[in-house]
Amino acid sequence: MAKHMAGPMVLLLVLLSFFCNARADADDDAALPTDYPGLLAALPQADFSTRTQIVARIVELKPPHARELFAAWLDNRLESRQSDGKLFLVEAHDEFLDLTDPLTLQAAGSGKAEDFEQVRNNNALRKTLKVAIAEYDLADPDPRVRIAAVKQMRRDLDEETEAVLRQQLAVEKDRGVQRQINVALALRALVDTDPAKRLAAVQALDGENAPDVYNALLPLARDAGADPDVAVRAAALQAVKHIEIWRGFYEALETLFFGLSLGSVLVLASIGLAITFGVMGVINMAHGELMMLGAYTAYVMQQLMPHSIGAALLLSIPAAFVVSGLVGIAIERSVVRFLYGRPLETLLATFGVSLVLQQLVRSVFSPLNRSVASPSWMSGLWQVNDLFSLTRNRVIILGFSLVVFALLRLVLNRTSLGLKVRAVAQNRSMAKAMGVRTERIDALTFGLGSGIAGVAGVALSQLTNVGPNLGQSYIVDAFMVVVFGGVGNLWGTLISGMGLGVVNKLLEPYAGAVIAKILVLLFLILFIQRKPRGLFPQKGRAAEGM
Amino acid sequence: MSPAQNLEQARVAALRGPIFGGDVGNRLFYGLLLAAAVLVPLLNLAVPQGSALHLSIYTVTLLGKYLTYALLAIAVDLVWGYCGILTLGHTAFFALGGYAMGMYLMRQIGTRGVYGDPLLPDFMVFLNWKELPWYWHGFNHFAFAMPLVVLAPGLLAFAFGWFAFRSRVTGVYLSIITQALTYALLLAFFRNEMGFGGNNGLTDFKELLGFDLHHDATRVGLFLASVGALGLGYAACRYITASRFGRVVLAIRDAESRTRFIGYRVESYKLWLFVFSAVLAGIAGALYVPQVGIINPSEFAPINSIEVVIWVAVGGRNSLYGAVLGAVLVNFAKTWLTAALPEVWLYALGLLFIVVTVFLPQGIVGFLRQRFGAAS
Numbered sequence: 001m002a003k004h005m006a007g008p009m010v011l012l013l014v015l016l017s018f019f020c021n022a023r024a025d026a027d028d029d030a031a032l033p034t035d036y037p038g039l040l041a042a043l044p045q046a047d048f049s050t051r052t053q054i055v056a057r058i059v060e061l062k063p064p065h066a067r068e069l070f071a072a073w074l075d076n077r078l079e080s081r082q083s084d085g086k087l088f089l090v091e092a093h094d095e096f097l098d099l100t101d102p103l104t105l106q107a108a109g110s111g112k113a114e115d116f117e118q119v120r121n122n123n124a125l126r127k128t129l130k131v132a133i134a135e136y137d138l139a140d141p142d143p144r145v146r147i148a149a150v151k152q153m154r155r156d157l158d159e160e161t162e163a164v165l166r167q168q169l170a171v172e173k174d175r176g177v178q179r180q181i182n183v184a185l186a187l188r189a190l191v192d193t194d195p196a197k198r199l200a201a202v203q204a205l206d207g208e209n210a211p212d213v214y215n216a217l218l219p220l221a222r223d224a225g226a227d228p229d230v231a232v233r234a235a236a237l238q239a240v241k242h243i244e245i246w247r248g249f250y251e252a253l254e255t256l257f258f259g260l261s262l263g264s265v266l267v268l269a270s271i272g273l274a275i276t277f278g279v280m281g282v283i284n285m286a287h288g289e290l291m292m293l294g295a296y297t298a299y300v301m302q303q304l305m306p307h308s309i310g311a312a313l314l315l316s317i318p319a320a321f322v323v324s325g326l327v328g329i330a331i332e333r334s335v336v337r338f339l340y341g342r343p344l345e346t347l348l349a350t351f352g353v354s355l356v357l358q359q360l361v362r363s364v365f366s367p368l369n370r371s372v373a374s375p376s377w378m379s380g381l382w383q384v385n386d387l388f389s390l391t392r393n394r395v396i397i398l399g400f401s402l403v404v405f406a407l408l409r410l411v412l413n414r415t416s417l418g419l420k421v422r423a424v425a426q427n428r429s430m431a432k433a434m435g436v437r438t439e440r441i442d443a444l445t446f447g448l449g450s451g452i453a454g455v456a457g458v459a460l461s462q463l464t465n466v467g468p469n470l471g472q473s474y475i476v477d478a479f480m481v482v483v484f485g486g487v488g489n490l491w492g493t494l495i496s497g498m499g500l501g502v503v504n505k506l507l508e509p510y511a512g513a514v515i516a517k518i519l520v521l522l523f524l525i526l527f528i529q530r531k532p533r534g535l536f537p538q539k540g541r542a543a544e545g546m
Numbered sequence: 547m548s549p550a551q552n553l554e555q556a557r558v559a560a561l562r563g564p565i566f567g568g569d570v571g572n573r574l575f576y577g578l579l580l581a582a583a584v585l586v587p588l589l590n591l592a593v594p595q596g597s598a599l600h601l602s603i604y605t606v607t608l609l610g611k612y613l614t615y616a617l618l619a620i621a622v623d624l625v626w627g628y629c630g631i632l633t634l635g636h637t638a639f640f641a642l643g644g645y646a647m648g649m650y651l652m653r654q655i656g657t658r659g660v661y662g663d664p665l666l667p668d669f670m671v672f673l674n675w676k677e678l679p680w681y682w683h684g685f686n687h688f689a690f691a692m693p694l695v696v697l698a699p700g701l702l703a704f705a706f707g708w709f710a711f712r713s714r715v716t717g718v719y720l721s722i723i724t725q726a727l728t729y730a731l732l733l734a735f736f737r738n739e740m741g742f743g744g745n746n747g748l749t750d751f752k753e754l755l756g757f758d759l760h761h762d763a764t765r766v767g768l769f770l771a772s773v774g775a776l777g778l779g780y781a782a783c784r785y786i787t788a789s790r791f792g793r794v795v796l797a798i799r800d801a802e803s804r805t806r807f808i809g810y811r812v813e814s815y816k817l818w819l820f821v822f823s824a825v826l827a828g829i830a831g832a833l834y835v836p837q838v839g840i841i842n843p844s845e846f847a848p849i850n851s852i853e854v855v856i857w858v859a860v861g862g863r864n865s866l867y868g869a870v871l872g873a874v875l876v877n878f879a880k881t882w883l884t885a886a887l888p889e890v891w892l893y894a895l896g897l898l899f900i901v902v903t904v905f906l907p908q909g910i911v912g913f914l915r916q917r918f919g920a921a922s
Contacts, residue, residue, distance in 0.1 A: 283718055285852075338904050343718045344632045345903045348859060351852050352899020359892035476729045476848060479722045514733050521730040525706075525723045529713040 036063040037103060040087050044080035044119055051121070052128050059132050067136040069102045070129045078102075079116040090116065127156065135164055143174040150180040154212055157188045183208050187216055195229040202232055206239035210386040214243050250387040255505050261394040263501025264401035265463065268456035269474040270481035270493055271405060275449030276328075277479070278488040279425045280442065282336055283347035286354040287478060288471025289361075290328060290450045294320035294457025295466040296361060299370050310375035313458070320454035327357075328450020332443050340442075354471070361468045369467035378462060397459050404455060405494055411448070412490070421445045425488070480524050486534030496535055500524075571911060575780065575867040582609070583773045587766045603762045608881065610769035610837045612874045613776045617830035619857045619873035620776075620866055621823040624783050626855065627863030628792065629819055630799035632717075634851045635724030636827050638731050639699035641845035643828025645735075646698050648748035648841040649682060650691035651759075655752050668750065669743045679741045688755055695832040696825050703824030704817070711813035711820070716802065725848045732846035747842025754836050765837070772833050776870070779826050783866050786822070795819055856895070859902050862909025871910060 032053060033039050039054050039061075046054060058066050072078045072089040079090050079097065088108060089100040097116060099108040121129065130152070137149030146168075153161045162185065169181045182204060189201035202220070205213050219226040220236035227233050269291060276284040284290075301316035302309060331353055339345045378393045412418035423431040424441045432438050460470065481500060485492030500520060507516035531537070586609060589601035618640050625631040652667045661671040665678055684690040706727060710720060738744035757764040786792050797805045798812050806812045835841045844850075854873075861872020876898070883891040906913055 283721075335900055335904060344721065345907065347632070347718070347721065348852070348856060349900050349903040352856075352896040352903070355892045355896030355899065357896075359889070359896065362892075363889060472849070476725055480726060483719060483722055514737055518730045518733050521726050521733075525726055525730075526709065528715055528719055528723050529709045532713065532715050532719050 032057060036061055036066070040069075040102060041085065043087060044085050044117070048122050048125055051125055055125070055128050055132055059135060062136075062139075065102060065105050067133060068105060070133045070136070072102075073119060073121060074126060074129045074133070076118060076121075078119045080119055081111070082115055082117055087119070088116070130156070131160055131164065134161070138164070138168045143177050146172075146174065146177045147180050150177065150184055151210075154180075154184045154187060157184065162188050183210065183213060187213065190216055190220070195232060198227065198229065198232045199235055202235040202239060206235065206242060208239075208386075209243050209246050214240065217243070247387055253388065254390075255509075256502060257390060257394075259502030259505035260498055261398055261501070262505055263498035264394075264398040265460065266477055266481050266501050267494055267497035268397075268401045268404065268459050269453075270478040270485075270497055271401075271408060271490070272449040272452035272456060273478045273482050274485070274488075274490055274493040275408075275452065276446055277482055278490075278493070279421060280445055280449075281343055282340075282446070283343050283350065283479075284331075284336075284446075284449070285347055285351040285475060286331060286357060286471075287350075287450075287453050288473075288475040289354045289357040290324040290453035290471070291457035291460060291474065292361065292466070292468065292471040293324050293327060293357065294454030295372070295461040295470055296365065296370075296457075297323045297454065298458045298461040299365075299372050299466050302372055309373050310377060313372075313375055313378075313462075316458050317455055320458045321451040322454075324454025324457070325447040325451030328453075329443050329447040331450070332446035336446065337439070337442060358468045358472075365468075367468055369465035371465050372461040374462055393462050397462065400459055404452060405490070408448075408452060409490060417441075417444060417448075421448075480521070483528060484524055484534055486536035489534070489536045492534055492536035571865065571867045572784070575870060576777075579773060579777050579780075583770060586769060590762065590766055603765050606762075606769050607765050607837050610765070610772045611834060612877050613769070613772035614830045614834040614837070615854075615857070615877055616870040616873040617772075617776045617779050617833075618827050618854055619861070619869040620779055620783055621826035621830065622854050623858045623863055623866055623869035624786070624826070625820055625823045626858060627865070627869070628787055628799060629795045629816060630802075631816065631820065632721045632855065633724045633820075633823075634721045634848060634855065635726075635728035636823070636854055637850040638724075638728035638846055639703060639824040639827035640831035640834070641731070641735075641841065641843075642698045642702065643695045643831030644835040644841040644845060645742060645748070645831075646685075646691055646694040646828070647832035647835045648751075649685040649742075650688060651751040651754060651836060652748050653682070653686040654754065655750065658752055659750070667743070667748070669746065669748075670741070673738055675741075682741065692832075695828050699824040699828035699831075700821050703821045707817040707820040711816040714813070725851070728846050728851055729848050732843055732848075735843035735846060743842070745843065747840060748835075749840040749842075751836065751839055759836055759839070768833065768837050772837070775829055775833055779829070780866055780870070782822075783826075786819075787866070791815065791818075853895075856899050856902070858909075860898060860906075860909055862911030862913075862915075865909075865911045868909050868911035875910075 032050075033042055034057075036058065039057055043051060043054055055070070058069075068089065069078065077090050077092075078087065080087050087102055088097070089102055089105075091098040091100075092113065093110075095113045096110050097113050098110050100106070101108045134149045134153045137145050137152075140146055140149070150165065150168075153165065165181050165184050169178065169185070172178050172181065186201040186204040189197050190205075192198050192201070202217065205217060217236045217240050220233055221240040224233070227236070269288075272290070273284065273287050276282050276287065297320040298313060298316040301312040301319055305312040305315075331350065335349045335353060336346055339349060374393055378396055380392050381389045382392050382395060383389045412421060420431070420436050420441045421444075423434070423436055424438050424445070428438055431441075457470070460466075460474075464470070481497045482493055484500065485494070485496030503523075504516050504520050507519055510516075511519060528534075586601060586606055589599055590603060590606050593600045618636065621639075622633060622636050625633055625636075655667065657664050659668040659671075661668055663671050666675060670678070685694075706724075710723065715723065734740055735742050735747075736745055742748065751759050753759055754764065754768075757767065759765075787795070794805065794810055794815055797810075798815060802812060831841075831845075853876075857872040857876045858869045859872070860876055861870065862868030876895075879894065880891060883894055902909065908916070
């Protein structure tokens with residue numbers, strides 16, 4: 001028994017002595033090098049407490065690129081070469097490491113992962129590193145970086161961070177940063193022993209909407225045991241109420257935005273239809289498939305230019321316009337032109353076209369869904385303030401739909417093509433008598449509507465997966481939007497699309513997504529009974545023809 | 547005589563003829579239906595399995611399915627061909643009839659389901675429902691379920707038509723809102739909370755009126771029921787279109803405002819025709835479900851309704867046997883092509899849509915009438 005115990009006991013003793021030695025080393029500041037490269041060289045062999053000392057030293061020295069070193073270390077991307085103990089910032093690729101020299105931030109080739117050893121950190125060290133990084137960021141000339149640093153520090157406040165923040169506040173010029181620091185200091189003061197200071201802190205926080213402020217105040221407001229002082233609790237309750245009012249406001253704003261975002265998709269899907277159906281009177285059931293072709297164009301462009309996704313996406317807008325526009329012209333010349341004046345027949349024939357196009361895509365690209373990657377400027381969140389953020393791709397698509405709408409209006413109202421399109425729509429034989437080549441205009445109008453469907457498809461490719469059935473899911477909605485807005489009226493299409501989107505999203509929290517959609521459909525069915533010509537009916541002679 | 551005049555004459559002849567008289571197509575339809583009613587059961591039940599003449603039970607069921615489709619096509623033809631209402635939502639009525647039948651069949655399963663619950667269908671047990679929803683009560687009785695096969699689609703058609711025709715929604719707008727109607731129902735029936743089996747629908751049926759659905763004789767019985775329903779439905783439509791009511795309907799199709807100004811209540815004519823057509827579609831659906839053994843929300847899909855319209859267009863609208871011909875032909879082609887060349891089917895269907903609407907606006911029957919006008 002004793003024999004078995006001996007081993008571990010010895011090990012423990014060795015460890016203990018080692019620990020004591022280390023402490024002795026750490027206390028001896030003079031043992032540390034005084035220059036940055038020297039400090040770095042000492043880092044791999046040092047124990048955790050010495051490493052803390054080294055970090056403190058580096059912060060005092062403020063050498064260039066030390067922030068990158070700390071950040072890499074925090075991410076466990078700091079490794080030392082076993083052969084010579086030299087430090088590198090690394091990026092792992094399978095079993096190889098891409099090396100970066102921490103002194104110069106220059107690439108330093110690559111090496112096998114097994115030849116390197118990670119410079120480890122522990123909880124205490126991570127905290128030190130975070131503070132160090134925050135101090136670096138607080139010295140950054142960009143106020144946004146400083147604000148981010150303060151917010152980062154607010155997650156984990158203690159005496160050290162408080163001291164750092166107070167220092168910064170003394171020299172800080174930017175009001176935004178000052179405000180965030182004051183919030184941080186007030187959050188820190190919430191745990192002060194002096195009730196007057198706590199009250200002042202709560203009052204200072206009143207009017208701030210950040211989630212961490214809310215989370216800090218909520219227990220004070222709700223839980224009687226959280227703070228012994230009545231005045232502090234009352235003030236906290238007040239502050240929490242203010243935040244909740246703002247939250248309600250921004251939630252409503254968010255719903256509105258989601259509604260407009262859905263509306264923008266509906267507008268994009270139906271605006272081309274507003275041309276082919278609204279202006280030409282053709283029930284183009286293949287409209288959805290023209291959008292699908294646009295989405296596939298975006299997919300193909302991305303396959304052709306896999307290294308510049310953003311450029312591929314931008315280029316696919318004109319490309320999709322051309323592809324879908326040409327297909328549209330082909331449909332018009334081969335099928336639709338035999339069927340003018342017989343809208344129900346165009347419905348059936350173009351439905352046939354839609355089946356053929358779907359199957360074509362299935363044969364060429366496979367029936368599986370494809371995903372189109374989003375460029376970096378289209379992904380992520382756009383943080384407006386503490387409580388309000390918007391998804392970037394939806395904001396861009398919303399703007400895009402308005403741009404498409406404006407361009408289309410411009411084409412129809414300010415170009416000679418638009419003039420002829422409107423002339424043919426209003427009175428075909430008169431336009432012909434005036435020398436308009438109506439057949440050509442028919443083809444071009446159909447091509448324009450189809451091209452816009454293609455452009456809409458590019459936008460859709462950023463929201464959903466691209467598949468052969470992409471178009472089908474929008475066709476009923478698109479027709480409803482056009483009919484609701486008033487056939488032949490572009491403004492009507494815009495307003496009805498946006499309006500239906502918002503109504504749909506307003507209903508969703510109460511009814512659920514599917515029921516909301518059903519309710520909107522039923523509303524539309526009933527609405528068309530009351531006003532068959534939509535919200536904004538066309539007046540005058542053009543209306544007689546429909 | 548010009549083809550147009552021939553066509554006109556044929557149309558008049560078709561109108562004047564009683565249920566069984568009239569043109570060749572009509573007599574041919576009854577003859578073929580009768581022949582099917584006699585030969586199909588005989589070839590299946592009486593001819594031994596090894597024989598070349600033996601008709602497999604699979605084929606019998608397939609033919610039965612075609613006949614229910616034909617009944618649906620007649621229903622669509624009645625409103626589209628004769629009244630000019632292009633409905634893109636008729637499978638909604640078909641599916642409602644089917645669901646009524648499906649609910650009855652579901653309750654007949656009883657304790658033979660996977661979970662063996664005496665009251666709740668399997669999907670409700672699966673979804674942790676504790677009791678039967680109120681609208682499922684009574685469906686264990688055949689005598690309760692069958693009126694609903696007619697009432698559910700009929701009432702929906704009445705409510706929908708009452709609003710739509712009174713406010714004079716016509717043409718394309720009507721087509722689009724019928725499509726929206728079936729789309730809304732599709733979305734609703736997909737929800738599990740609706741209590742109709744959600745995505746999976748109703749299936750796994752065991753017996754109908756005590757007859758085992760997997761038994762050959764039951765299948766043949768269902769086939770004969772489909773023959774009977776198609777025959778009766780056809781005769782009824784024939785009667786309606788030849789009657790005074792039917793002529794007003796034709797007048798509405800050709801000149802709606804004029805008919806109204808003469809003093810007919812156009813909306814009432816349209817409404818009753820629409821309701822009757824929906825009821826026919828519902829009956830077709832109820833016969834369809836026990837033969838294919840499943841009903842699920844995809845039957846509501848707008849694309850199905852459009853497909854029915856193309857059956858009618860292919861066969862020839864405003865001739866009832868044309869609708870039957872179209873339904874059987876297109877579905878036969880579908881069965882054959884989806885098995886032999888699945889890639890080609892959608893191309894074929896798509897091209898059929900295009901070719902028929904552009905080159906054969908009156909369908910096969912219209913083409914034959916034009917070609918051999920004198921003969922008929």
